[in-house]
Amino acid sequence: MSEQDFVERMAKFPGSEVKLLRKGQIAMKVPADKGHEAAEYLKKMGFTHLVAIEYVDWIKDNEFELVYNLFSYSSKMRVFLKVRISRDNPEYITFMDLWPVAMTHEREAHEMMGIKFKGNPNLTPFILEDWKEIPPMRKDFDSRKFVKEKYDSIPFVEDEP
């Protein structure tokens, strides 16, 4: 099956916007409420390998983009399944039922971006410890300002006269 066939088959999924990015990489955008359905659809097409769940903060659109990076070992194709959710109340459903490893990726996205995944029982602190600020990977988190305020303000111990 050629790349074009895949694009056509994906385009059949209701509400999807499909784009062939380059050789072997396809982007497919679906509405947020159809994300899980689309993932199932793609999994049936042979995209069995969930490489990662990528998360992008499109602060201008006030949206988070979740990119489910799927790969098919049978046809050596890759598809970025994209859904966008609102930044104000970031919440999405878990994909753990399709790919168990999604649990870890979702844990990470929850911690770094503050997205809640309904159905994931394990959204506990993962990499950070005692983090009280806004999630660090968000675009509005200014890391340099934070460093200045937190670490650079601490005095040296032995700067005695």
Added chain:
Amino acid sequence: MDYTAFIRPEYVLMLLFAGALITYFAGKYSSMARYSLSLLFSGLALLMVALLYGKNTLSVWTPSITPNGISMYVGTNPLTWFFAIILASLSFLTIMYSIPIMKGKRMENWFYTLTLLLMGSMLGVVFSSDLLSFFIFWEMMTLSSYLLVTLAGKRSDKAALNYMILSTMGAYSMLTGITMLYVHFGTTEFSLLSAQIPGTPVNFLWLSLGLVAVGFLVKSAALPFYVWAAPAYSEAPDGFTPLFSGALSKLGAYGLFLFMYVIVGMSALIGMGSFRGVSSFGYAIALLGSITAFIATLYAIREDDIKRLLAYSSVSQVGYILMGLGIGTSLSVAGSLYHALNHALFKTVLFMGAGAIIQLTGTRKMSEMGGLATRMPITFLTMLISIFSLAAIPMTSGFGSKWLIYEAAINKGFVFIAPLAFVASVGSFLYSFRLLQAVFLGQLPDGLKDAKDPSLLVTIPMIALTSITVLFAIVPGVPLGAIASAESYMGIQPIQVDSLFYFRIGNSFGAYNALVVMTILLFAMLVAMIMFAFAGSKSKKVDQHDTYLSGEIYEHHSDLGLHYAANFYRPIERMFEPYLRLRLERTYDAFGRGYELLSEGIRRVYSGDVQTYVYYVIGFLGMLIILAGWWW
């Protein structure tokens, strides 16, 4: 008044039986009277037994009710005295210890009455000098100990029943043997019997001695009959277990000593067949003893229940006593008697300590305790020394006895018995360390933060017994002196004891000089202490949670378990599990079930709920009758 006239064994017995009765009625009204009277009677009895040292008496009493003039004989001799002093002192100390431990427990009054009764009947067993009174006291002892086990309440009923049924089985077997002896020789008095033994047919001796031995093996919980021991020891009231394990289990060994060496005698025993200069009968007992020691050790390694662990340990240690007893040389019999003494000393302390800890923590599961060493230093130290004695560490008297038994076994070239016993001894390090680790070392649970040593009435008996253990480690000659006279009474060449110094035991084969070993140990201890105290700087005490957690922070994890106590020896259990699955209980159960099927008809007559073991007893009894009938 010449009170020495009253220092006779029969008066000891009378005192105790009367004392039991008085204590019962007095105790109904006042607990203070109960405590003081039971202490008084047992103390008095202990004093009298102690004063019996070196005496040889024999009294006859012919009751008018016996049809053909059977008389009852009671007397004392070195062998008897050796056991009597152990039994009496343990009974006294246990009663003392029970006062705080049994306070407010179920049927407290009965406990003291029965304990005095048990003390009387145990002393009766060792003092009796004829078959009939021996058997009567034996049964009294079984019954009173059975009742004591049931005192703990409902959960002990099944254990007590097991104990009773196996004891009954042993008693029937013993009775058959005794009857055979009586019918054959026409007398019950020991010395008369032993005079007639030479020249008796070997088969007859094998059968009668074997039947009698079953009764004793049951009591000492040797291999095929050990199934009652663990449940009975563990379910019995905490106040009774020290006596049960420390004293009562020795009587099986005493019985065997009595029948093998006093009644039958060494030459007749050898005449029954011998193996490398050791009588075949004795060899069988020794083999049984060593296998018991080994198997029971494996069971003890698996236990998490502190009393069951000690129970299996008891079974295993009694195995050593049987081993020395069976080999029957001068060294081994001395070792066996010495080990009986040692086991009485250390196991009593261990069960006492266990009882105190159970009372404190409210559980018997060792994995739920921990870190008590610094909170209960006296209990810890006494139990530690007792455990050293149990593990035969050379700074305690427990080493001397095991050393004698090994020497004897190796001297005879028993390549099966000696390694088995040695590995069992290594196994005893395993289970005794587990006890230490789980109860005294490791992390202290929050609930036990304000634990402290039990009252003086508990600690004094423990300290007393422990100091004897340490003392005998330096002067093993003292107990061995008494043992040597017992040996010569039994017609065995007495062990040579250096009467001046009491330190060195040994022969051409090997040697053990207790004084040198102890001196060097103390010297090395001094060196190490000096090194520890003066080299390097002082150490700072840290909290129990300030420990190496691979750098992790303790406070970040609320539910940490750091006390390694449960399933301690999992790797070794995994290796033995397939073999230990063939538990003997199951064999008995299977036997019982088979019998149940056979006696379907009888089942209709009885109305239902009858224990399977009962069938087994009935069957065994029938078998004995058939056997005995066939012989005559």
Added chain:
Amino acid sequence: MVDEKEKIVSEDMGVQVDKKEDIEMRSFGTIKRWATKRSLWMVHYCTGCGGIELAPLMTSRYDMERFGMHPMVTPRQSDLLLITGYVNIKTLKRIIRTYEQMPDPKYVVAFGSCPINGGPYWDSHVTINHLDKYLPVDIYIAGCMPRPQSIVKAFDDLMDMIQEGKADGYLRYKKYYDKYKANQEKIFRKWW
């Protein structure tokens, strides 16, 4: 975690004098310090990228066991704490716990640019930029990563410092204990 008495330190460390330690220093000090410098056991702890260069250092090419240095498992047994690279807050907590479990005298060697001033992670939200605000460091090794040769040189310098009594990080930690603790508390919010 430090007693009042222990805060007093000897004179050749450039601070106050304690009689007992002073005597000790004079009598066996030289031998003790010689033994200490020739037998530095380090905690088996790779906190960052620098740990990768410890492996060649421990093995046949650079073989630091020649100097009596080798890794020990627990902090209780060790003398030397190597901070091998950037320090993240989460790690810093463990480092401090480990450091406090080590017996005196103890030394800290910091690898690479990151513990000095943050290195390439100077603007990262989790790496502390100056390690010596929280722990006394005896020797820094600059570079990313420092080559094994420079690490060996650093250890050599540390040994000289120990012999001269200048490696006084653990004494400084005691002296400024309150200040160090205050800094640590500021950064952790929830201490332990």
Added chain:
Amino acid sequence: MSQTKTIDLFFGPQHPGITGNFSVRVTVDGDTVVKAQVIPGFLHRGFEKLMEMRHWIQGPALICRICVPDPDHSETGYATAVERLAGIEVPERGRYIRSLMLEMSRLSAYLFYFGGYAGSIGLYTVGQWGVGDRDYILDLFEELTGARVYHIFNFPGGPRWDTPPGFEDKVDKLMDFLEKRLKEFDKLYFNNRVFIKRARGTAPMTKAYAQKMEVTGPNARATGWAIDVRKDDPYAAYPDLDFDIITQKEGDNYARVIQRRMEFEQSIDLIRQITRKLRKMPRGNVRVTPNPLHWKIPPGEAYGAVESSKGELGYYVVSDGGIGPYRMQARGPSISHGVQVYEEMVVGQRVADVAALMFSLDVCPPDIDR
């Protein structure tokens, strides 16, 4: 704290039985693990955030620090992603040099792996030999790039410069040496009866489980599942090289170690192919990069993956047309087999095998933390 039936052991962060600054809390009943909880994050530096504040060309300087034992794969993964996004074609010689570096890096990582697993079961000599031999590879890296560990050499557009003269011969000589050493390792290690006894049958992973849990790399191949990014999503010079995917069947510790040992041989073979090609090729043209300071990349997104020594290592790069990445996210191989797979597989193992399993899966904690 109430006394429970189980105890908790911490493997890490400061523990020899761990593959870096990482922590596992195992709950043990007797000596069998009943529960495990992975605690990562000790190596977290926020790379993805830092990258957003850097230029495109500054990437390799930072990105190589993600996984220390195997830094070239990180660089190349990032470079591949950016090249795909910008539509850059690397010259052939550049691609071959890249492959050469990757395979050398794989060799050095595997030598580390052998030592690590052997160390976890007590055979320290392998570690000493292996790391000693690894230093020769580092010497060659130093000759080629000027650095021992972090090379910062594989930029988007190609390697920084061409190989120095005579480099290919030196590489070939080293390969001969390593091949000889491998025979000694066979004697000492791979055929050691105690090693086989401990490793065989320990913590087996089935192919179905590997597929379900997205296990990649040698761990997946050890179960008999023939996947390899070098074949599935080719990059660098791999489409032109001749090699087959090696697999094992059992998927236990033994298979995982032997899988690496086989791939070690394969890497040596690949390097020989590359040096043969490099000698024939004209020198010079290795790189195409526009002016680095004003280099802008059109908006879009791309993913570039490489087969690192631990599994699939990929970079997802998003551009909004600026001078640096809008978003960059790394997909480390350990994110699957270092967290969930490990937590599940260690249950039922003995305490003795907790570290061994960790080393045999070759968990690389910085992959998870980043």
Added chain:
Amino acid sequence: MSITDIVAIIGMAVFVPLLGLLFMGIARKITARIQNRIGPPFYQQYIDVMKLFSKRSNISHSWVFDIGPIFAVVGMLTTMLFIPMGGFQLLSFDGDLIVIMYLMVISGLGIALGAGASGNPNSGIGVMRALVLMMSYELPFVLILLSVMLYYNTTSLAEIVSKQADMAWAVLALPLSAIVADICLQGQFGEKPFDQPIAPAEVATGPMVEYGGKYLGMLMLWHAIAIIVEGSLFVNLFLGGGIVFDPSTYVGMALNFLVWIGLVFLMFFIALLINAVMPRYRIDQAFAFYWKWPTILAIIALIYVMVVSSW
């Protein structure tokens, strides 16, 4: 007991730890050479002990924790004095092999107590492994001891040594026993493949987890003595106690002593070589190993002795 005896005892008590430390230092050097390294100087171990004792602070969990190192040194020091050492038969007539076997246990139990008191689960597991390992190698070892005791018809180690001087060395008379005993010696030394109790990657040095400073220094001394004691036990049992020359002259005595040192080192050296090229078993595998082949071989050796001695 004369003054010379006391001097000899004290002299030995000082000399043996130093010798053991030297052996450990040489061991590190040899291991380093096997691993293609230069290794520390041979006197490194002395420096380590000096450093440990000069630590400025030590920690303790409770007084039971302090018992560990004290008992370790006490037990080994005592055992040492009852073992013939190259012609020096200090107290070996006052305690036979069984006494020695049990004296050796004291230090182990002491360390176990101290380690347990530290309340660290790692040390608990380490102690468990040590005890299980002891139970593993003790079965074949006891069978071997029995074969030697039966062959020479004595349980006294001093007697066994002197009888070997008259007859052939036991390693020639009972080769199978010697092989099995050497396998057991590997476990007694705690060298790989039987170093489960201290396995760093598994239980982080097991019983020693919490010990540092002077505590660790004392444990190191204990280990130093233990090497000599265990090696010497083997040398006495199978290599004639190192007595080659006529012990009545001073020169002969001195030479015998040197031979003894050499033979003990030889045993340690063999163990080291195996140690350097072996990973460790799991503890249950070690147990299964010892209770299988060495035990079967030991039984065969025992049968051989019984057949030989009954002739």
